[in-house]
Amino acid sequence: MxxxxxxxxxxxxxxxxxxxxxxxxxxxxxxxxxxxxxxxxxxxxxxxxxxxxxxxxxxxxxxxxxxxxxxxxxxxxxxxxxxxxxxxxxxxxxxxxxxxxxxxxxxxxxxxxxxxxxxxxxxxxxxxxxxxxxxxxxISDLKSESGFTRQEALNCLSSRELEVLTLWGNSNTNHEISEKLFISVRTVESHKNHIMQKLNLKTAVDMVKFAIKNNIIEV
Amino acid sequence: MxxxxxxxxxxxxxxxxxxxxxxxxxxxxxxxxxxxxxxxxxxxxxxxxxxxxxxxxxxxxxxxxxxxxxxxxxxxxxxxxxxxxxxxxxxxxxxxxxxxxxxxxxxxxxxxxxxxxxxxxxxxxxxxxxxxxxxxxxISDLKSESGFTRQEALNCLSSRELEVLTLWGNSNTNHEISEKLFISVRTVESHKNHIMQKLNLKTAVDMVKFAIKNNIIEV
DNA sequence: AATTTCTTACGTGTTTCACGTAAAGATTCA
DNA sequence: TGAATCTTTACGTGAAACACGTAAGAAATT
CATH class of the missing domain: 3.40.50.2300 (Response regulator)
Known part of the structure; x- marks a missing residue:
């Protein structure tokens, strides 16, 4: 056949x-x-x-x-x-x-x-x-999306801000983040505000995208 | 040398x-x-x-x-x-x-x-x-991330919901969406609520991720 | 004709956002 | 070492967004 x-x-x-x-x-x-x-x-x-x-x-x-x-x-x-x-x-x-x-x-x-x-x-x-x-x-794709968090992002954000962004990007609410980091919800909000200001982002959606682009969180 | x-x-x-x-x-x-x-x-x-x-x-x-x-x-x-x-x-x-x-x-x-x-x-x-x-x-990467919006997503969401999700995913506020679609902010909220329920998502961050995964928006 | 789905929209209470202010502690740099 | 800067913490306030219900007319489906 x-x-x-x-x-x-x-x-x-x-x-x-x-x-x-x-x-x-x-x-x-x-x-x-x-x-x-x-x-x-x-x-x-x-x-x-x-x-x-x-x-x-x-x-x-x-x-x-x-x-x-x-x-x-x-x-x-x-x-x-x-x-x-x-x-x-x-x-x-x-x-x-x-x-x-x-x-x-x-x-x-x-x-x-x-x-x-x-x-x-x-x-x-x-x-x-x-x-x-x-x-x-x-190969060029692999190298550009290297899977390592970009230095640019790490230099820009403080380690605490990075922690908050990571938790938030992994579907934690502000309240959950505050419990995990032993800080108040207001502090969590402050960190997020600082991130938005530093990176000049318009909406929370932009912050998610930033975190994904910089390999801080996974899609 | x-x-x-x-x-x-x-x-x-x-x-x-x-x-x-x-x-x-x-x-x-x-x-x-x-x-x-x-x-x-x-x-x-x-x-x-x-x-x-x-x-x-x-x-x-x-x-x-x-x-x-x-x-x-x-x-x-x-x-x-x-x-x-x-x-x-x-x-x-x-x-x-x-x-x-x-x-x-x-x-x-x-x-x-x-x-x-x-x-x-x-x-x-x-x-x-x-x-x-x-x-x-x-090859397997190419085929899985095919770049075409998955049928699953399109079947699940109504066209209006898809519109709202697309706009929101592209950094529009609820108010901006309401103006662009000529509906009230409350309706925009309703559509987003329905999406969250249908897809059983926990946070807004999850909704962004869904939209990215399904090629509705770009990172 | 009856049923379901879609689109529209409101009410209420909670959470998050946006923008200031602020103070204690760590770090850096002159 | 002392001053300046950055980081982390946190609150106030008003606006925006979220969560969950309810609901009614339109459109599609059965």
Missing amino acids: GIKVGICCEHKLHLEGLFFLLDSMEGIEVLLKDCSPGNLLNYPGLDQIHILILNPHILDARILNITVQLTVLHPKLMVLILSADENETTILKTIKAGAKGFLAKDSDRNDLLEALYTLRNGHDYYSKSITQLLLKQY | GIKVGICCEHKLHLEGLFFLLDSMEGIEVLLKDCSPGNLLNYPGLDQIHILILNPHILDARILNITVQLTVLHPKLMVLILSADENETTILKTIKAGAKGFLAKDSDRNDLLEALYTLRNGHDYYSKSITQLLLKQY
Whole structure:
């Protein structure tokens, strides 16, 4: 029993080309050949397909939206994006949208076959350039959201203020904080007032956000 | 002019072994050989070293803390972690802590040399198993924090409640919300009360967190 | 037609916010 | 060492927000 795939590509010649390529592959069966992504969700045989190859020219909001709908409405269907679009942000968004694989323009026939078998085995597949992009992105994310409280915040707030902010940010009421720190409610209020003034915050909501941004509390 | 490295390893035989290995390498000069990570920060010649190889048995909080201090106090010094510890969480934390490279136990002599030259050129270096781990982690992170408002939240809250929550989460006071939505302050309060009840939240802080978690507002 | 949900709004008492004032203790700096 | 500054503590007051109930008309659903 082979892998049942669908192809969708607005460029008709590319669609034909991909069809011949896939048709020539051992164990691959093409069940759907469509040139309009917008039609996909109406296709009745979608649940018979294992892997849907989407080949958009540009990764626009429309494609992302279709990808989300496909993956949400048909959880078993795996979407493989095949695109020469090199926009880093939108590539990341396709993965967020639920695509299980991505082949950039550096991929050849063997990569495609490998991707199809990898997806069929339940794993994600990203071509080399995409893998590097993801890694680069992740490392920089990791380093910026380092998970350590920023020195800026610690320098700005006194240790007592930090204590109050931490407790308050962890859903304690002023009264609970006063009991835990053995101070009066008025003192708790004073500390919070001082924090708001120091950081020039408008509302209590802003104070929560500050605490989250600075890794003082968790979301 | 070669690469000046330091080695730190609590296991004395491993320290000796690493020293001989590095000493035998072309273009590598070992300036520091220490068996106690706690001493590192006191070493006066730290700024002459290009790469510090840290070889901890376990990636504990003490090692992470030292890594943070080293990278913050000596920005030019590059920390290369060499550890057999396979705890995914702590491996990620070393990178957050500022380590520029990580060699897992699947690395050999050539990987070490490659890592040293890669770091010297200003790039990060992670061995293959670490790269895979990072990628796996990133993909799952991407997919969970998908950036789309969760259906759960949208189903639970009415559209009016969502409006109020969004405005409030964006630092509007109840009075400002009432003006923008052309309703009374009391109605704004009512909506917020209903949200708290529906979601079984204790404090206003929890409501902010809910809104952030569900991508209704940004931190 | 009956029921539920949504939106609107008020009453009352408590809690928190905003802005001052203030004093004892710790820290720092000249 | 003495003066200046910062930190922590705390109260007063009026405004704003929260907690919990009640409630009624509109809209959607059954």
